[in-house]
Amino acid sequence: MYEVDSRLFYACIVLIAIGMIFSLSLPAFTVLYYDYSSYHFFLRQFVVGFVGIFIMWKLSQIDPDKRCIGSLTTFEVIGFTLFFGSFLAMIVMQFLPASLVPVTGGAKRWIRLGPISLSPVEFFKIGFVFFLAWSFTRKLDHNKKRLKDEFVLLFPYFILFAIAVFLIAILQKDLGQVVVLALTLIILATFAGTSKRFFGLFGVAGIVLVFFAIITQEHRIRRFQSW
Known part of the structure; x- marks a missing residue:
């Protein structure tokens, strides 16, 4: 039997409610x-927000061990759909007409479906967390490894992250989302078993890349100066 984490559920509701108040x-x-x-x-x-709370509540009722398609559980089907579906949407949206994907700030970020606008990167962030958690549980452990071995294990994830950087930071010009994904990758990899040494090196490399991304774009320099 599984038990719903009610404290986490109510904490999310409180955060959503605060966001609603701030929107005033x-x-x-x-x-x-x-x-x-x-x-x-x-x-x-x-x-x-109400729709989001309802979806969280419905998901909390699903048995995480129940098989849905073959050997995949319901959560695995949802997670893979979000990850690969949003990843594909971020690629395809660059080729869609402006009537479906308007150009905002020189970039295509939103898919407009009638009165509703959707940002694929928001769904990708959820799928990214799922994919890393799912994959790290199978690839990483807390056994002590050499720095080289850790790099080899995480190299495929760096390639995936580099593709995400191209789609989000370059094509969509949204550096903030890339920073969120980078922190997600670092924190999940650390909890999954990578060493503090590797965490430090990866963190320094991330700071250097963010600095480089800022100084190579004039609008980011202006935003940083105004801040």
């Missing part, structure tokens, strides 16, 4: 500019 003040300029109702963005966030 953040888009003030946009509300005035487009002559929207003062509650325009709050209502949108409320609906999306």
